[in-house]
Amino acid sequence: MQLSYWELKNWFTNVDFTIVGSGIVGLHCALSLREKYPRAKVLILEKGILPQGASTKNAGFACFGSISEIINDLKNHTEEEVIQLIQKRVEGLKLLRNRLGDGVIDFKPYGGYELFLDKDENFYKECIQKTPFINDILRPLFKTDVFLKEVNRFNFEEIFDYLIFNPFEGQIDSGNMMQALLKEAIANDILILNQQNVTSFNDLNDKVEVVTNETPFITNKLLFATNGFAAELTKNELQPARAQVLITKPIENLHIKGTFHLDEGYYYFRNIGNRVLFGGGRNLDFEGETTTELTQTKIIQDKLEQLLKTVILPNVPFEIEHRWSGIMGVGNQKKPIVKQMSNNVYCGVRLGGMGVAIGSLIGKELAELI
Template sequence: MNLSYWEYKTWLSDIDFTIVGSGIVGLNCALVIRKKYPSAKIVVLEKGVLPEGASTKNAGFACYGSISEIISDLNTHTEEEVVQLVDQRWKGIQLLRKTLGDETIDYQQHGGHELFPKSKEGLFKTCKENLRLVNSLLKPIFGTTAFQLQENRFHFKNIKEQYISNTLEAQINTGKMMAALLNLTAKNAIRILNAITVEEFQESGNAVEVRTNAFTFKTKKLMIATNGFASQLLNEKVQPARAQVLVTQPIPELHIKGTFHLDEGYYYFRNIDNRILFGGGRNLDFKGEETYEQTETPLIQNQLEKMLAEIILPDTPFEVAMRWSGTMGIGDVKKPIIKQISDNVYCGVRLGGMGIAIGSQIGKELAELSV
């Protein structure tokens, strides 16, 4: 890029903090830094025209983990670790609500419900047997007995007649959330430069030299908040995981309200604007979905349509209006990576598909780590 003196002086000189990634983590990080340093020069770099990872491409679940997910985590993590994970999600959602307001993000608490296919009798039995244990572990966080058995009042087909609900789970409009965060950063004089890809960086004295596809500059502090794309810049164990989604055309008198988890959380759906948003299916091709490509595949999209017809909307005609995919960041453990990489470089990545729940909190912790 051929920069003028004015452009360089205005946008790329004397930068105090640079944040890579304008998703929920990056923007919350920038806002916390601004509160701490009112006169600091803060720049956010985003490789997409819009936030390109998962922040605007997710399903908008304000969730804490379904019952089967929590039980699975108890088999691979200590009780203390699982409680910490859920507590982080709880704090993250409350922080998001406080920062932007329920009306702004269209926060609707209809509850979150886990459905069990009839073929998963063993899993359903295990979840029922562990209901009291899980509620006991998490009551100090929720302040109530959150998980409850409920009848199949939405008339889904080919599933158990009971499912297990978390009455505290909710849904939000992630487009409105990101628009509000972008407006808030603009009001706080935080500059966002779009279509800028960071290619590499290195420490240079008391600063970090950053080379992008368009220019090279120096910043005093560098924060990486690219989640699923983190391994392109960092030597951290963050694996990309594509999540494919579709949404139907409006369905007259749609009676389904809430967020729903199906088949151990590999599928998930919700109501939005009298439509059904349905995503998942990564378990059909784990290796193929370990990709940075944001495209869709017939294998997974056909399965989503099949399950819509056979389970979710068995007696209701529907048409698919849109399809898309996003990139999550996952790892061998659920704990996010929030750490100092070197003297002036920090990261907050690997949100494990829980970006809406923990993104605000991770952004806050990343900012506090760097200041």
């Protein structure tokens, strides 16, 4: 399609900052740049009709890591690195809530729970045994114990009697969050163009040539905020990780309220009113789920339904209303990649499945690289 003079002039000429990706990171980056540069021309390019990765497709967990996830992270990272990761997640959630307000994002401080299947006895014992140690290392951040034993009062079956409760976890409405961020961006004169796929770019030392499916154009600075979709263009050490999700129809007298983790965080569920949202299962097929295809697979969807029937909603009739997938960005390290790639090109990617928690902070840090 041939763009008109007006289109080229207003959207693709004299661009100061071009951000690729209109998710949590991209929008917070744009808003931070607007605060620093009130008169700059800020353009966001998004390849989907809505943010394509995980920002509008996540489960809406305001969390910073379950007990088993933290224990597992300590096997692959230093204690200091794990504490810094958790601190970033806490700061990111605070930034998100302060920017938009708890009422807007429908924040509900119900707390979070981790449950343990009967078959995972050694894993359960390890988490119970190490809970005091984890509480000790997190006490400087939270000023109190974070993880507490609590009896199973949700009628879950095929699990150990005790859950591990975290009172600092909550729920948000991801759709409300993203709508509010998009409205704020537009109110701050930030241009957002959807269905714009960046195919290549070239840093020319004093500016960047960007090529999209629509047109080539010049920008002073180019910033990638595409997380799971970033590997090909940014050549960073990350890979996509698909997360499959389903949601039930309304369930009468639903007894579940909160956010819940299962099997080292590979499964997660929550109530949305009187429905259950349930996602995960990537560990059933790591290779197959290393993809950017927004589809579902039988092996994972069947497992989600089986766990719903036997563990989460035993003896409770339910129907699945809808299924979808989102794309995360993961790697061998949990630390996000926020760096300058060349003279005028930057990236903030690899959020490790914690986009809600750290996306706002990573967007701010990305803007601060300029």
